[in-house]
Amino acid sequence: MGKIVGKPKELKKINKTLILNSIKKRRSATKTEIVLDTGISNTTVRTLLLKLLEENEIISVGLDESSGGRRAERYSLNISKKYILSMIVEEKKIIYNIVNIVGEVVEENIIKIESIYDDNIIDTILEDLLSQYGNIKAIGISVPGIVNEEGYLSGKDIKEWKQVEVNKYIEEKYKIPVILENDLNTLALGYSMExxxxxxxxxxxxxxxxxxxxxxxxxxxxxxxxxxxxxxxxxxxxxxxxxxxxxxxxxxxxxxxxxxxxxxxxxxxxxxxxxxxxxxxxxxxxxxxxxxxxxxxxxxxxxxxxxxxxxxDSTKVGLRGITEIALDLINDDIKIISNGG
CATH class of the missing domain: 3.30.420.40 (ATPase, nucleotide binding domain)
Known part of the structure; x- marks a missing residue:
């Protein structure tokens, strides 16, 4: 694996993200493997691993087999620390899933709706899911229309376009970051990844x-x-x-x-x-x-x-696309560049 470098100002924050990224890619990693992946010094990695354990961002999954020396401790992400809610809004239904921070689906469902212009339906879904998953940290919604700051415009032609305001309302009420994306953009992204x-x-x-x-x-x-x-x-x-x-x-x-x-x-x-x-x-x-x-x-x-x-049937591909976009929301706005990885 090639080294990973970041270019923001807050070095400590960057290094924590690089460490988490290394663990995520490997599924689990030792201190030595993280140093190899990131190029961060052994001392800094050790210090930040202790901090991440304290913050419950990672967990220890035990010790590796001994190769003659001291057994290395292995770490993995605490996958229940944060969840992502991804939704696809269609004409007569809403498809959603809950995924953990490594993209594993923990719940998926389809809910029938009367109209995409029903302002209450997403609110009802959110209240139910947040009562079950209190640690939803980002919401991605794939919508059939042109996304703007307040929500999205939808309709067969310009004369029929209606404004559906959703993201600002959700963010203000639930204090959770929301990203809207056009449904076809999420599908294109999903197929591109596939x-x-x-x-x-x-x-x-x-x-x-x-x-x-x-x-x-x-x-x-x-x-x-x-x-x-x-x-x-x-x-x-x-x-x-x-x-x-x-x-x-x-x-x-x-x-x-x-x-x-x-x-x-x-x-x-x-x-x-x-x-x-x-x-x-x-x-x-x-x-x-x-x-x-x-x-x-x-x-x-x-x-x-x-x-x-x-x-x-493009539903799962669309969900994958909007999930990928929503996962970026909890990456602390830090851009990771992998060199030859």
Whole structure:
């Protein structure tokens, strides 16, 4: 493992985070292994391990087998010290999970809702979960709309957009940091993480989603999530198509060939703009039975084209994406750079 370096001002805080990061990556670590990972001096590591034990951030899991000398004490994270609540808000349901600081799911559930504009539903869920898990330290919410400071805008077109104010209210009432992210951005991030594990590199990726709420896209370019000005990137549902806009055209009674041509045109536009390695399509309103026809039409339109993959259930991927974003909230705003690790 390569050394890890940090670049904030508060050295003690940085070193504690580096130590925790080393333990997290190894699942458990000895003092010697932490020194090797971080480049921090043996004395400093010993002092900070004692402090982290005192703060209940880590626990001792026993002594290693002796190799002839003094047996080394091994440490792991106290995974019940902090929990993350991740939620996905959909048109008729909310999916949530509770994860510990190493990303292990301890609870997962689906709750049916009448409307995404119901101001009380998230409040009710939070009160119930906080009564069970008093140490929830961050909340990530994936929402179907354009995220702003107060909450998010949602609707099929600009005339129908409604403001849903949620994050400011939660933070003020529960004193827990909240991060909202567009649902398609969390899906794109989740798929990017999944494919990076397989390809061992960052991919340019577009996730295109079709639901009864409308069409949208999430973009990952060179491993980074693209949000654009005012978080507007990916709002393809209001993109002009023929005599109207995409969401309205898709609501018509289209023939299979017409539908395939429109979806292929959308993918062609994405291909011309960002040329991703792959375009992933899905959503509960996507016509999966036409995917072969869509791929054929798309490939005929383009000499250079992206790989197209259709997916039916993206819930777990979306939860993974918003969980990763929420986990960053409890990392004390310290950026970790791994050199060759």
């Amino acid at each position: 494919y990076k594990k397989n390809f061992q590199k960052d991919l340019n990726l577009a996730y295109v989603h079709f639901t009864t709420l409308g069409a949208g896209a999430g973009l990952i370019i060179n491993g980074n999530l693209v949000k654009g000005k005012n978080n507007f990137a990916g709002e393809i549902g209001i993109m002009p198509i023929e005599d109207s806009y995409l969401n309205e055209v898709l609501s018509r009674n289209l023939s299979d060939d017409k539908y395939s041509m429109i979806i292929a045109n959308v993918m062609t536009i994405i291909n011309c703009m960002v040329s991703p390695d792959m375009i992933i399509v899905g959503g509960n309103n996507f016509k999966h039975n036409l995917i072969d026809n869509i791929k054929k039409t798309y490939s005929e339109k383009n000499k250079i084209f992206s790989e197209v993959i259709a997916v039916k």
